[in-house]
Amino acid sequence: MDLKYNATYEAFRQEVISFLDVHWPAPDSAGESRAEKEAWFRKQAIAAGYLYRGVPREFGGSEQEADILKATIIRDEFGKRRAPMEAPGIGNMMLVPTLLECGTQEQKERFIPKTLTGEYHWAQGYSEPNAGSDLAALRTRAELVEGENGMEWSINGQKIWSTLAQFAQYMFVLARTEPEAGKHAGISYLLIDLKNPGITIRPIKQVTGGKEFCEVFFDDARTPADWIVGERGEGWTVSKATLAHERSSIGGAQTAVGLFEKLIELAKGVQYQGVTAIEHPQIRERLVILEGYVQSHLYSSYRQLSMAAAKQNAGRIGLMNKLINTNIGHMVADIAKDLINDAALLMPPTRGRAEGDEKWLNQFFGSLGVAIAGGTSNIQRNIIAERGFGLPRDDAE
Numbered sequence: 001m002d003l004k005y006n007a008t009y010e011a012f013r014q015e016v017i018s019f020l021d022v023h024w025p026a027p028d029s030a031g032e033s034r035a036e037k038e039a040w041f042r043k044q045a046i047a048a049g050y051l052y053r054g055v056p057r058e059f060g061g062s063e064q065e066a067d068i069l070k071a072t073i074i075r076d077e078f079g080k081r082r083a084p085m086e087a088p089g090i091g092n093m094m095l096v097p098t099l100l101e102c103g104t105q106e107q108k109e110r111f112i113p114k115t116l117t118g119e120y121h122w123a124q125g126y127s128e129p130n131a132g133s134d135l136a137a138l139r140t141r142a143e144l145v146e147g148e149n150g151m152e153w154s155i156n157g158q159k160i161w162s163t164l165a166q167f168a169q170y171m172f173v174l175a176r177t178e179p180e181a182g183k184h185a186g187i188s189y190l191l192i193d194l195k196n197p198g199i200t201i202r203p204i205k206q207v208t209g210g211k212e213f214c215e216v217f218f219d220d221a222r223t224p225a226d227w228i229v230g231e232r233g234e235g236w237t238v239s240k241a242t243l244a245h246e247r248s249s250i251g252g253a254q255t256a257v258g259l260f261e262k263l264i265e266l267a268k269g270v271q272y273q274g275v276t277a278i279e280h281p282q283i284r285e286r287l288v289i290l291e292g293y294v295q296s297h298l299y300s301s302y303r304q305l306s307m308a309a310a311k312q313n314a315g316r317i318g319l320m321n322k323l324i325n326t327n328i329g330h331m332v333a334d335i336a337k338d339l340i341n342d343a344a345l346l347m348p349p350t351r352g353r354a355e356g357d358e359k360w361l362n363q364f365f366g367s368l369g370v371a372i373a374g375g376t377s378n379i380q381r382n383i384i385a386e387r388g389f390g391l392p393r394d395d396a397e
C-alpha cells in the first residue's frame, strides 16, 4: 500500500488549495447570510469542477471523469477549511444517482438541478410498519386511474420512519403496482409531490424530544402516470441504483477519526473518579481498545482507496464499513456518556443543536439510530457472513 500521492495529484491538491484561498470564506460581496454565501461558493466550486463531479453539466453538475483520488483530495482540503461540500440530504445522496441511472430526460431536467442546489428537499418512502428489513413485504399500493389531467397513479397505504418528511416537497416511494406478482416483483418507484391531496404527514416524537421522522399516509393520493422511475414493476431494481464511483467507496473512516479525537479532548478536560479522565486506568484501557478499532478502520479505508484507484473491487472489506463505523460511533458515545457524568442527565433540545457537554448524549442516541437506519447491524452481519464468507443463508431471511 502506497500512502503517498504522486506529483500529478499533489499538483491537483495545490490547485484546490489555491481555489479555496480565493473563494472560502466567501467574500462579503457574495451575499449576506451564510446560506447565500454557501450557494455562491457551491456555484464557483461546480464551475471549477470540484462538486457534483458525477453529474452532467446539463443538469447542473460539473461532469468530471470519475477519479477517486481527486475526490478524496477535494474532500480532505474542503474539510480542513470547513468549506461547503455538496448540499446534504436524501435527495442528493439517493434520488439524484437513481434518476441519472434510470430517470427520463424530462425527470432529470425537472428534478436534478434544484435538488443539487438544495431548493428541492426529498423524503424517502421505503419502510412500512411491517416492512423494514424485509422491505419487499411492503403493502402500499398504486394503480393507474383516469384523472383530471389524464392517467394518474392512485396511491393507498402507509409509510413510516420517513426522515424529515414534514419539511420535504417531494417523496420517492416504493409501491406495489402488480399485487399478484411475487414478493420482489410488481413493485414500482414513484415520485410524489407531497402537497397533493390525500397525503397526511404526522411527525413522530422521539426520545430526544426532537421530531425527525414521520408517518406518511396515502389515501387515494395522486401522481402523474409518467412520474414513475424505470419500468413498471421494476422498482426493486431501480431502488438499488447507486453512484458507481467516488462517494460510496471509502467508508467514512475520517469521521471515526474525528470523533475519536474529540473524545480524547473531552477525556483531557474532565475529571473522572478524582483524576483527569485521560489518566484513569479504566478509561485509558477503553480508549486504547477503541483506538485499535479506529486505526484498523482508517488503514482499511486506505487499502480500499488504493484498490479503488487500481480499479479493483474491495469485496468483503467494503461490506464491513457501515457496521464498523456504526460500532465505533457507539463506543465513542458510550465512553463520552460516562465521562460527562451528570451532564448526561440533561436532555439536549434537539439533535446537533446542544452547546454543552450534553451534546454527547445526542451522539449516543444518534449512534443507536445509525445501527438501524439503512439496514440494521444484524442484517449487515448476515450480508458479511453470506456474501463475504459464503456461509449458508440465515433461516430467518
Ligand SMILES: Cc1cc2nc3c(=O)[nH]c(=O)nc-3n(C[C@H](O)[C@H](O)[C@H](O)COP(=O)(O)OP(=O)(O)OC[C@H]3O[C@@H](n4cnc5c(N)ncnc54)[C@H](O)[C@@H]3O)c2cc1C
Binding pocket: 123, 124, 125, 126, 127, 128, 129, 130, 131, 132, 133, 134, 160, 161, 162, 163, 369, 370, 372, 373, 374, 375, 376, 377, 378, 379, 382, 394, 396, 397
Ligand atoms: C435514523 C433512521 C432514519 C431512517 N430514515 C428512513 C427514511 O427516510 N425512509 C425510510 O423509508 N425508512 C427510514 N428508516 C427506517 C429503516 O430503514 C428501518 O427502520 C430499518 O430498515 C429496519 O426495519 P424495522 O424498523 O422494520 O426493523 P425490523 O426489520 O423489524 O428489525 C427488528 C430487529 O430484528 C432484526 N432482524 C430483522 N430481520 C432479520 C434477519 N433476517 N436476520 C437477522 N436479524 C433480523 C433487525 O436487525 C432488528 O434488530 C430510518 C430508520 C432510522 C433509524
